[in-house]
Amino acid sequence: MTTKVFSLKLSDVKWLWLASFLIGLVLDTMLMISADIHNAPSLTLLILIFWTTQIFEHTHLFSAFILGLLFDAILASPLGAHALLFVLITFMMLRIRQSFKAFPVWQQSMMIVIYYAIFQALSWLLLQPALSGAGWTFYVLEPVFAGLLWPVITMTLARFTQKLLFH
Amino acid sequence: MLSAKRRFAINLTTTSPQKEATQFLALFILSIALMVADHYSQALTHFRSLLLTTLDPIERAAALPGEWYDWFQQDYQTLNEVQLENQRLKTEILLLKAQQQQFSKLKLDVERLNRLLGTASQMDDTQVQIASVSFYSQTPYTHFYTLNKGQLDQVELNQTVIDAKGVVGQITSTTPVSSRVRLITDPEIQVPVRVQRNGQRGMLSGMGHDRLKLMFIPDGAAIRVGDLLETSGLGHVYPEGYPIARVTQVSQTQGRPYLSIQAEPVAELNRSQKVLILTRPVSMRDPHDDD
Structure with missing residues (x-):
């Protein structure tokens, strides 16, 4: 059974879709090799959530799996660990994406905080990060940073999408 | 512009929950299988190497700002600082050469003692690359x-x-x-x-x-x-x-x-x-x- 809802078509925005993931991976790698920032939320996952809630004709689970594998390679974590986490979070977003899209941005940010908190909790169980002192604080605060970043990501990508479709 | 709007407006299809659940289960199982294989065997070494090779341009792009910053800083280093560093490095090389002479003598001594004691030498000729x-x-x-x-x-x-x-x-x-x-x-x-x-x-x-x-x-x-x-x-x-x-x-x-x-x-x-x-x-x- 299929439901009818208003959404973007991947073929209309494929270059923007691909470029956004590449930029997300570059920025995540940049933050990872930075000397000062070790607890930044994954921008790639935020971008993946954005497209999941904008393009309804695909499940985005395969993209989540591939991006997770690339993340595992970048972070040198066990292959499949981030793939599992990305797939899980994307699937959870799939269950609510129609109502999520209808939410105002601040409410979406709240949902992102909850989803990232689940992501962090599962990361802790699966990967057992070595944390101490301030590391713990930043680790716990990562979902809040993700919630603060969400309006920026969503507005930027929505603006580029509009430009691509109507100019 | 009009055609873009029309095309944009007519896409109304979403995925079915059954399709989502099937794909999720398949990828969930595959992820766990990968984790187990990666943890307990060396079977995925080449696959990881392939992923890293694919990611090489991304890692290089990510390292660029840091490299530019270093290059910018080095460019502004004064000639005097470079001369001082050169002098320091020359002194260091001289000291290391002197230590190397001592090391060669010690190596011979150890080999001689090992021969006297009838034991195998512990000093392997390890090669290095910078x-x-x-x-x-x-x-x-x-x-x-x-x-x-x-x-x-x-x-x-x-x-x-x-x-x-x-x-x-x-x-x-x-x-x-x-x-x-x-x-x-x-x-x-x-x-x-x-x-x-x-x-x-x-x-x-x-x-x-x-x-x-x-x-x-x-x-x-x-x-x-x-x-x-x-x-x-x-x-x-x-x-x-x-x-x-x-x-x-x-x-x-x-x-x-x-x-x-x-x-x-x-x-x-x-x-x-x-x-x-x-x-x-x-x-x-x-x-x-x-x-």
């Missing part, structure tokens, strides 16, 4: 360097990497043009060591954040703060006799058979720009390596 650190990563999950030498330079898995002061880590993945070094502070890394002062053996394990712990040292062992730890060569992964860490804290917990010992790496993990990759001597290679 590599530059492309970038350094220290996340809560893993600590590693990416080096600018890879399979094309005959860099292999499990080779030991050192800097001017001590052991840095071990090569854990390679691409044709780069390699990853898992640092000794990484929680996944364990190194068989001994206390240089009295030969007491133990296992050094990473704790993250430039901290290490020395395990399996029995309660009552003669170990104290400041002791230097060196690789013991057991396990045939790390060559013997390289300094690796210094003991910073020794404490005893009542009812426990082992001491709780913390150490810090002697290598400059946060600052090293050039490192040496040690080629394992034939005598240290595992006979199963060539299979």
Whole structure:
């Protein structure tokens, strides 16, 4: 059974879709090799959530799996660990994406905080990060940073999408 | 413009919950299978290498701002500073050459003593190659360097990497043009060591954040703060006799058979720009390596 809802078509925005993931991976790698920032939320996952809630004709689970594998390679974590986490979070977003899209941005940010908190909790169980002192604080605060970043990501990508479709 | 609007407006289809659930289950199982395979076998080494090769342009793009910053800083270094550094390096080379002469003499002495005692020489002619650190990563999950030498330079898995002061880590993945070094502070890394002062053996394990712990040292062992730890060569992964860490804290917990010992790496993990990759001597290679 299929439901009818208003959404973007991947073929209309494929270059923007691909470029956004590449930029997300570059920025995540940049933050990872930075000397000062070790607890930044994954921008790639935020971008993946954005497209999941904008393009309804695909499940985005395969993209989540591939991006997770690339993340595992970048972070040198066990292959499949981030793939599992990305797939899980994307699937959870799939269950609510129609109502999520209808939410105002601040409410979406709240949902992102909850989803990232689940992501962090599962990361802790699966990967057992070595944390101490301030590391713990930043680790716990990562979902809040993700919630603060969400309006920026969503507005930027929505603006580029509009430009691509109507100019 | 109108056609774009029309095309944009007519897409109204969404995926079915059954399709989502099927794909999710398949990928969930595949992810777990990958994790198990990666944890318990070396089967995915080539796959990881392939992923890293694919990601090479992304990593290089990510490293560009740092490189530009360094280049910008170097460009503004005064001639006087360069001359001073040159002078310092010349002095250092002179001292090292003098030490090398002493080392050659000591090596001959050891070989002579070994012949007299009828024991095999412990001094292997390990070959080294110099590599530059492309970038350094220290996340809560893993600590590693990416080096600018890879399979094309005959860099292999499990080779030991050192800097001017001590052991840095071990090569854990390679691409044709780069390699990853898992640092000794990484929680996944364990190194068989001994206390240089009295030969007491133990296992050094990473704790993250430039901290290490020395395990399996029995309660009552003669170990104290400041002791230097060196690789013991057991396990045939790390060559013997390289300094690796210094003991910073020794404490005893009542009812426990082992001491709780913390150490810090002697290598400059946060600052090293050039490192040496040690080629394992034939005598240290595992006979199963060539299979």
